[in-house]
Amino acid sequence: MFILAAAGIVGLVWFWPRAARQRPLTMLARVGLIGVSQLLVIAAFLVFLNSYFGFYASWSQLLGSGTTAVVRVAKATGPSQTSVLVTGAEPAPVPGGSAQKVTTHIPVAAGRGITNLAGQVGGKNGLQQTGELLQVNITGEHSGIAVAKDFVYLPPQYFQPAYAHTRFPAVLALTGYPGSSWSIVSRLKLPAEQAALVQSGKARPAVLVMMNASVAMPRDTECTDVPAGLQVETFFAQDVPAAIEHAFRVQGGPGSWAALGYSTGGYCAVKLAMMNPRQFSYAVSLAGYYQALLDQTTGNLYGGSVGYQDENSPDWRLQHLPAPPVSILVTSSKVGERTYGGTLRFVSLVKPPMQVYTLYLAQGGHNFATWGRELPQTLMWLSARLSPAVPGSGTGSGGTTGPPSPGTVTGSGAG
Amino acid sequence: MGLTSPGLPYLLALLAFIVLLAIILGWPWLSRRSAGRIGLRLVSLCVLQALVLGLIFVIVNNEGEFYSSWSDLLGTDASGHASIIAAGPVDAASHDLLSVTGRAPIRLPAGRPGGALEQVRIAGQLSGISIPASVYLPAAYFARGSRRDYSVLAVISDAAPGSGSPYAAGRLARSAATEIAAGRMGPLVIVMLPATVDRVDQACLNLPPTFVRRAPQRPAIQAETFFAQDFPAALESAFRVSSSPANWALLGDQTGGYCALQLALDNSYVFSVAVAPRAAYTQPPGPAAQLPGAFRQQDNLVWQLSHLPVPPVTVLFAGPGSATGPGLARPFIASAQQPMRVSAIELDSGNWPLAHVLTWVAAAVGAPAAAGQSGAAR
Numbered sequence: 001m002f003i004l005a006a007a008g009i010v011g012l013v014w015f016w017p018r019a020a021r022q023r024p025l026t027m028l029a030r031v032g033l034i035g036v037s038q039l040l041v042i043a044a045f046l047v048f049l050n051s052y053f054g055f056y057a058s059w060s061q062l063l064g065s066g067t068t069a070v071v072r073v074a075k076a077t078g079p080s081q082t083s084v085l086v087t088g089a090e091p092a093p094v095p096g097g098s099a100q101k102v103t104t105h106i107p108v109a110a111g112r113g114i115t116n117l118a119g120q121v122g123g124k125n126g127l128q129q130t131g132e133l134l135q136v137n138i139t140g141e142h143s144g145i146a147v148a149k150d151f152v153y154l155p156p157q158y159f160q161p162a163y164a165h166t167r168f169p170a171v172l173a174l175t176g177y178p179g180s181s182w183s184i185v186s187r188l189k190l191p192a193e194q195a196a197l198v199q200s201g202k203a204r205p206a207v208l209v210m211m212n213a214s215v216a217m218p219r220d221t222e223c224t225d226v227p228a229g230l231q232v233e234t235f236f237a238q239d240v241p242a243a244i245e246h247a248f249r250v251q252g253g254p255g256s257w258a259a260l261g262y263s264t265g266g267y268c269a270v271k272l273a274m275m276n277p278r279q280f281s282y283a284v285s286l287a288g289y290y291q292a293l294l295d296q297t298t299g300n301l302y303g304g305s306v307g308y309q310d311e312n313s314p315d316w317r318l319q320h321l322p323a324p325p326v327s328i329l330v331t332s333s334k335v336g337e338r339t340y341g342g343t344l345r346f347v348s349l350v351k352p353p354m355q356v357y358t359l360y361l362a363q364g365g366h367n368f369a370t371w372g373r374e375l376p377q378t379l380m381w382l383s384a385r386l387s388p389a390v391p392g393s394g395t396g397s398g399g400t401t402g403p404p405s406p407g408t409v410t411g412s413g414a415g
Numbered sequence: 416m417g418l419t420s421p422g423l424p425y426l427l428a429l430l431a432f433i434v435l436l437a438i439i440l441g442w443p444w445l446s447r448r449s450a451g452r453i454g455l456r457l458v459s460l461c462v463l464q465a466l467v468l469g470l471i472f473v474i475v476n477n478e479g480e481f482y483s484s485w486s487d488l489l490g491t492d493a494s495g496h497a498s499i500i501a502a503g504p505v506d507a508a509s510h511d512l513l514s515v516t517g518r519a520p521i522r523l524p525a526g527r528p529g530g531a532l533e534q535v536r537i538a539g540q541l542s543g544i545s546i547p548a549s550v551y552l553p554a555a556y557f558a559r560g561s562r563r564d565y566s567v568l569a570v571i572s573d574a575a576p577g578s579g580s581p582y583a584a585g586r587l588a589r590s591a592a593t594e595i596a597a598g599r600m601g602p603l604v605i606v607m608l609p610a611t612v613d614r615v616d617q618a619c620l621n622l623p624p625t626f627v628r629r630a631p632q633r634p635a636i637q638a639e640t641f642f643a644q645d646f647p648a649a650l651e652s653a654f655r656v657s658s659s660p661a662n663w664a665l666l667g668d669q670t671g672g673y674c675a676l677q678l679a680l681d682n683s684y685v686f687s688v689a690v691a692p693r694a695a696y697t698q699p700p701g702p703a704a705q706l707p708g709a710f711r712q713q714d715n716l717v718w719q720l721s722h723l724p725v726p727p728v729t730v731l732f733a734g735p736g737s738a739t740g741p742g743l744a745r746p747f748i749a750s751a752q753q754p755m756r757v758s759a760i761e762l763d764s765g766n767w768p769l770a771h772v773l774t775w776v777a778a779a780v781g782a783p784a785a786a787g788q789s790g791a792a793r
Binding site for chain 2: 009012016017027037041042045142144226227231238242276278300306307310320321322335336356357358359360361364367370378
């Protein structure tokens with residue numbers, strides 16, 4: 001794209017004299033030539049902006065031909081089926097370093113436990129220093145939603161002998177819309193920031209699950225259970241934690257999971273925690289909003305019901321339903337954030353047993369640089385609350401081994 | 416001039432237009448073959464390009480509010496230190512999720528202890544729904560050194576507590592006590608809950624407030640939140656019961672059958688077994704049936720079975736109504752696939768119609784009759 005744009009400019013400079021005759025037609029040709037070269041440069045600029053902000057990861061995400069991104073598994077979800085598939089792995093990015101895209105492809109042998117695959121790249125000793133970044137596909141057992149190319153960060157401690165039987169707390173981190181989960185690693189630098197805080201003793205290790213808040217790009221699903229449609233809230237609140245707890249040594253008890261997100265992801269995190277406080281005891285909303293959206297990108301999310309849309313609004317829930325027992329941290333900026341007013345309103349509505357904490361910057365826009373400045377305090381706030389990973393503990397507090405499957409399955413039929 | 420000031424786009428547009436005009440008019444002058452002129456062509460094109468890109472960026476930035484200022488854009492914004500503050504009121508006294516209002520022992524013939532039936536009130540923490548319920552605790556529950564993880568059967572029925580219905584609390588508790596004493600089933604905690612919440616049959620669904628008939632202004636009644644989240648949390652807070660879905664079952668009669676099936680299908684992370692009478696279950700009872708299309712589709716349990724992943728739950732068709740063959744439940748049974756498991760049994764005749772159902776449920780949720788004790792304890 002950039003080469004094409006540069007070639008356009010050089011070509012125009014080179015063939016300049018051809019359009020130098022004083023005729024009306026050549027005047028038009030000049031405008032046309034300049035227009036084409038401008039368009040090429042603009043297109044290159046847009047490609048750069050898209051990759052910089054991580055809006056769309058592929059043409060299909062932008063144009064909506066990506067129906068394959070969501071696989072509807074209506075049937076044949078046997079209890080033995082793996083719901084987390086590792087498609088790539090590499091040592092996690094270290095603090096201060098730049099994150100490289102996960103490229104290592106690990107062939108997944110049929111029938112092998114997923115925990116055997118984690119920790120195979122970079123050597124055990126290396127991973128004990130850096131931790132590991134995995135690229136994963138996750139299939140929701142209950143919602144049937146299947147997503148690809150999200151990321152799981154396993155901290156260095158996960159590979160250290162002292163923690164060999166320890167279960168870790170987990171943070172579900174969600175992007176804005178449009179977004180790509182890779183920008184949580186590369187632009188927000190969540191794993192590197194968390195690693196730096198753990199290294200300096202300001203935070204305790206946790207597993208990070210970094211996902212695109214939109215499971216059906218280009219549609220903006222706003223983490224909503226769409227009536228007779230995509231059950232996105234169920235996917236994030238039930239399927240993802242169950243799948244992660246099953247695939248990794250992650251805790252399942254109260255106080256062991258938090259949801260975090262920026263922009264749309266912030267709205268999602270707060271909504272998920274308020275609707276599922278037993279799953280997410282804590283939520284962080286970086287410049288999120290607190291009312292359910294309905295616009296062109298969302299399509300019809302609420303089955304045409306204003307009432308159901310209300311139920312998806314954190315503000316409305318606080319005014320009409322009992323407050324859930326969750327702790328929430330909201331951030332915004334006094335100057336440069338149009339979410340500031342909405343955030344103040346949301347905070348004013350909170351009542352016990354719900355607790356709300358605020359972090360307001362004097363100034364900062366709706367971008368990764370601002371959220372990056374908020375991140376250290378945010379992660380320390382979370383770390384002080386999440387149920388810690390205790391080294392040497394046999395089971396970890398509240399650990400489970402995933403959803404138990406009842407009995408033997410022998411098929412259906414009246415008997 | 417500020418990055419987000421309204422004049423900036425106009426200024427950039429004006430400059431871009433002037434440069435464009437200059438290029439067009441000065442074209443012949445620039446087209447002479449000399450290194451200087453070629454350089455000027457390049458410079459003029461780049462200036463125009465920069466102005467147009469700047470214009471696009473400023474407009475997009477104003478639209479999306481990505482960067483609030485030049486310092487924000489350049490990453491030099493470190494304006495002061497902010498810290499996390501606890502806002503709003505911090506915690507009031509905690510309320511009991513479940514309070515016991517009465518208690519009666521269950522006496523079996525010959526004075527043997529049959530456990531106890533407690534009257535309780537469950538205060539839904541998330542739904543705000545508060546309803547009375549009965550809890551049957553087996554005799555073993557009160558034994559010294561008793562286990563900590565009893566399996567739970569939740570019975571959803573509008574049968575009046577004192578009525579002759581086999582689903583009424585007193586009769587059901589006696590039935591269970593008899594079966595347990597006879598060694599045909601293991602000890603099990605049974606909770607009797609009404610299907611009707613706030614005088615409206617909610618079908619145990621979260622009904623959007625505007626769709627409750629005859630009372631458009633009433634608040635949302637979050638019945639599903641109550642049954643699937645509040646009730647298990649309350650019971651686990653007050654009694655020594657398991658929190659694993661493998662140990663939780665639902666049982667409904669004609670009034671609570673849809674509830675039992677619907678709750679198990681939608682919340683297989685909470686419940687793994689459901690028992691309901693043979694019926695079609697293509698639409699919920701009560702005002703929920705009036706919901707608009709998408710909701711109606713989703714509340715059709717047969718539609719759910721063919722359009723959403725089939726959950727790993729075990730379903731038993733048993734109850735009042737036609738007793739032989741699949742009957743109205745045929746489409747449901749035909750749609751059920753692995754990992755779901757469906758069976759059907761008939762109700763017993765005599766004093767304890769649900770006796771067989773109870774022993775089946777107990778076995779399904781991990782409270783089977785102790786080996787060697789079966790049938791011999793009488």
